[in-house]
Amino acid sequence: MRWNWQQTDWPKFRFDAEALTPLETRFLRQGGIVIGSVQHLNGDDRDVLTVEIISAEALKTSEIEGEMLDRESLQSSIRRQFGLTTDRRRAGPAEQGIAEMMVDLYRGYDAPLSDERLFLWHAQLMQGRRDLKNVGSYRTHAEPMQIVSGPIHAPKVHFEAPPSDGLATEMETFHAWFNETAPDGAHPLPALVRAGIAHLYFESIHPFEDGNGRIGRAISEKALAQGLGQPSLTALSVMIERRRKDYYKALELANRDNDVTDWLLWFADTVLEAQLHTQRWIDFLIAKTRLLDALRGKINPRQEKALLRMMREGPDGFKGGLSAGNYTTITGAPAATARRDLAELVGLGALTRTGERRGTRYWLTLGASPAA
Template sequence: MLWNWKRRNWPNFSFSSDHLKSYEREFLRKAGELSGSLKHISEDEHESLKVDLMSNEAYKTSEIEGEILDRASLQSSIKRHFGLRSDHRKIPPAEHGIAEMMVDLYRTYDKPLTHDQLFKWHSMITIGRRDLLAIGKYRTHEDPMQIVSGRVDLPQVHFEAPPSSQVPKEMQAFVNWYNQTKSIEPLTKAGIAHLYFESIHPFEDGNGRIGRAISEKVLSQSLGRPTLIAISSLIEQDKKAYYSKLQKNSSDLEITDWLEYFCELVLKAQEYTQRMIDFLIEKSKYYRMYDHELNERQKKVIDRVFRAGVNGFKGGLSADNYMSVSGTSASTATRDLQKLVDLGALVRKGERKGTRYYLTIDHPVGNAHGLIP
């Protein structure tokens, strides 16, 4: 197989700018909407949004690589990095490392990309690892760096990166390209940066997580602020398509197909963030309308439903859920739920054991009541 880095014109990727113009315009339009929406939430809500998005991205970017982390530890670690109040739990190394990288990306988005920053990110996400030869530096092993699947005795090679001896030269060219390229539109540059970096695959492990962080850095620099969009969350929903597109574009330098996929991914990520902001706005409206009408049990349950996020309780809030969260009896739960329905704070759907309750918020997710049943 003639991989892209073996091509005579490497790393001069080619693509159709005309195919990407509408994506670039939409990206800037959505970015403006997001910025405007943020003005309608409080400082505390903004901090909450930041922590939720960053911890979810840390979780998802790790999950893409098959590493399942503890969400609560990620949130706690990110809060501590920002000086916010958190619990006192002990944070495992993996959760601490990826959280630290996400916070560093947030704080240094406007700085030039450097080898030292990449080394620092790699050290963060591999903290505590004992199985790697090179931590905080580019790979040095003599074995081919390959992406494989299938049986050990009959592996299928999906991609082979440049040999380790070539990596320093390739990465110097990449860093120069990143910092010196000003004429390419943001979505296009972010998509190229991700594919370019993954094609070099400079580290023993962690290339996917760092490559996705580089894409977010490009987009943040183009907007002059951290993007706070859920790129990894969208990728994780269809990892098969993500890896398929990467593989398909690993043997040629014409990458319009990859860039169209990447642009659509980022636009969907922006929509996800917009829904989260809208949800926070509706949450504030909801509490202003109903908070003074609720007893302590009802407040506790409503708070728990809101903490479930834009998608709410899976399957909706049931009477059993209410009893479990509030610690009350079946008869009291029935009265409390009926009062919430009478107030207009919840809407009831279904009958008997299939009865479920949903927040009455105006939110463009799932249905008119905001939480997906």
């Protein structure tokens, strides 16, 4: 018996509850801080936060699977889904599909899980695909569903999922477990434990021809949102993408046994880091609003345009810092005007300057009070 689903105790997962209790406590505490912080955002900034986190999750959950999406098209599609102002940019099938799935996940976080919901998500994800036999339904092929790597003549099998002919029973059991372990279910589980097991459990069944990873991570986010009683703005896929090699290694090890303590510890640590990422975004948006309020009436339209462009990059900042040449490109200002505008922004405390001559760069100053 090589895989977890072949063990006699499948799907009765075991874990060290005592080891996970302090992480669950931290998750609830950090979740409360995030929820409270969001209340300090104005309506526009709440929209920005929602679109940014959802679009980042969509981008990164796709990148984990090797699919690169267009960020601007994706954000435009998400804004359209929420009825927000957009640039009417045309989105491709992949961007449109995952935007629809992520917004449905956000809006319907508290709904029970079912075949119908997963079929909808799969159909949305697979928009435009013509190479799959089953879209919006579970796989039916007779050959083994395997995760492999290496050359064709000597592939390495990392995992083999249950046969297609047993999926109806497997998924019926999975849905029952997920709904019964919800906070209002018959057998509730702590949020991190439930979200971590849900992901591993679903990935072990691997019910679709493609898209299992993206849907599995969405199911985890659904569980986390239900645990907090709020639509999920946890940047889970952002963190998983940063730890992609460790993620695949942890999943591979967990697929061999039904004692899932090590997997849950890894997963919980990743979720906690994801919460901190979201909090950084909230802190950034609050600081951004305060900075712009303090500068009102003190800067010219060119300077405002440049600051807003820098702020679009979020808490990680303008990559490499802003140069005078960048400023000219953004604003159309001549070189001498650009240098003067930038010096004024430094004097006002909006920017800090590093380097000299061609190496001079400017960085947003958020959190400090601009000069009077």
